[in-house]
Structures are given as structure tokens and as C-alpha cells.
Amino acid sequence: MGWLGWTEEQTLRADVNAILVGLDGRGDMISSVLRAVFGEDPKLAIEITAQPITEDYFDAMFAVE
Incomplete structure (x- = not known):
């Protein structure tokens, strides 16, 4: 089912991890x-x-005036 190729039962029993x-x-x-x-x-x-x-160089990089 879907992108992982699991069955509906496998998908519904799976947790986020x-x-x-x-x-x-x-x-x-x-x-x-x-x-x-x-x-x-x-x-x-x-x-x-x-x-x-x-x-x-620092002033030029960070637009410090």
C-alpha cells in the first residue's frame, strides 16, 4: 500500500518510528x-x-558601517 509497499494492516499497526x-x-x-x-x-x-x-573583511561580510 502506498510508497512503502505495505499492506493496509501493516500500515495501520505501524508507529511513527x-x-x-x-x-x-x-x-x-x-x-x-x-x-x-x-x-x-x-x-x-x-x-x-x-x-x-x-x-x-568582517565589516564587508556583515554590512557593518
Whole structure:
């Protein structure tokens, strides 16, 4: 019944935690199928740049006058 594929009786007897776990499991299953069909997502390289926070930089970021 519905997105989780449960019967009506299973659905009516389930508490909130069971529904959340079932939903999470169904999402994992769908993700696994999509990865098997289309392959893994490409990993995007994130460049982290560190800029020291000076008083002027802080004022510019937070619009302090």
C-alpha cells in the first residue's frame, strides 16, 4: 500500500518510528537501484580557500558601517 509497499494492516499497526525506518530503507533501495543503472555520482572537487578575517573583511561580510 502506498510508497512503502505495505499492506493496509501493516500500515495501520505501524508507529511513527517504523514508518520512518521503512521510508529510509525504501529510499536506500531506490538509490541503490539508480546507482546500479546509471553509475555513481561524480565526486565534485571542492576547493577550500582560507582567507584571514580582518576587521575590514568582517565589516564587508556583515554590512557593518
